[in-house]
Amino acid sequence: MIGAGRPINLCGCKEDWSIKNITIRETAKNELSQILAIYPAAFPDEELRPVVSSLIKGTAEVLSLAAFHEGALIGHVVFTVFNGDDAGDKGAGALLGPLGVLPELQGQGIGSGLVQRGLERLDSQGTRQVFVLGDPKYYSRFGFRPERLMLPPYPLPQKWADAWQSLLLSNAAPLAAGHCLLPEEWMDRTLWLP
Numbered sequence: 460m461i462g463a464g465r466p467i468n469l470c471g472c473k474e475d476w477s478i479k480n481i482t483i484r485e486t487a488k489n490e491l492s493q494i495l496a497i498y499p500a501a502f503p504d505e506e507l508r509p510v511v512s513s514l515i516k517g518t519a520e521v522l523s524l525a526a527f528h529e530g531a532l533i534g535h536v537v538f539t540v541f542n543g544d545d546a547g548d549k550g551a552g553a554l555l556g557p558l559g560v561l562p563e564l565q566g567q568g569i570g571s572g573l574v575q576r577g578l579e580r581l582d583s584q585g586t587r588q589v590f591v592l593g594d595p596k597y598y599s600r601f602g603f604r605p606e607r608l609m610l611p612p613y614p615l616p617q618k619w620a621d622a623w624q625s626l627l628l629s630n631a632a633p634l635a636a637g638h639c640l641l642p643e644e645w646m647d648r649t650l651w652l653p
């Protein structure tokens with residue numbers, strides 16, 4: 460089974476950031492404008508502010524983490540927690556994304572720090588499997604591998620087949636095969652198209 464038995468190194472977070480004094484913490488409600496400023500900078504060709512905004516302001520269960528340097532918000536990630544099909548699978552899955560770091564500060568471990576802190580937090584609260592649609596060259600460093608059993612809400616273009624990936628936390632059992640039961644914020648088909 461894809462992903463089964465792949466332990467994740469939750470201690471692998473790069474701590475030797477070349478920018479010192481970086482704090483990663485959960486965001487507060489009043490930090491939305493700072494969060495939203497990250498996305499046009501990190502994704503000049505995509506408009507991700509509406510989905511980030513609706514995830515943070517809405518009722519979906521999300522983990523919103525940001526990296527700060529000298530009080531400035533320099534990177535952000537959202538994890539959307541969702542239930543598996545079985546009654547006992549409440550909060551068993553999470554979708555990672557979007558993830559963005561200010562362009563001038565990329566390549567210094569900030570993105571990795573955000574992902575690792577998020578994975579640690581989700582693991583501690585009982586999430587079993589984390590999914591992402593992203594570049595396998597980046598996400599494989601955390602142990603994500605192409606996922607074929609639990610599918611995104613909409614079919615993906617063939618060229619993105621390996622970009623849909625998952626990671627099992629703490630050797631947990633994968634969610635039953637099917638489609639991710641994501642909240643309505645993610646049910647906009649254009650979010651799943653190139």
Ligand SMILES: CC(C)(COP(=O)(O)OP(=O)(O)OC[C@H]1O[C@@H](n2cnc3c(N)ncnc32)[C@H](O)[C@@H]1OP(=O)(O)O)[C@@H](O)C(=O)NCCC(=O)NCCS
Nearest residue numbers: 501558559560565566567568569570571572593594596597
């Ligand atoms: C992707 C992103 C979040 C990574 O954050 P970061 O702080 O730059 O990442 P880190 O410093 O932790 O890791 C940098 C490493 O990832 C690599 N990397 C960054 N983006 C990558 C990508 N899209 N594909 C492959 N490798 C990538 C860098 O080459 C670097 O490699 P190295 O450690 O071997 O030198 C950031 O570059 C970003 O915001 N990019 C634009 C938005 C984006 O693409 N988001 C992810 C969507 S899937």
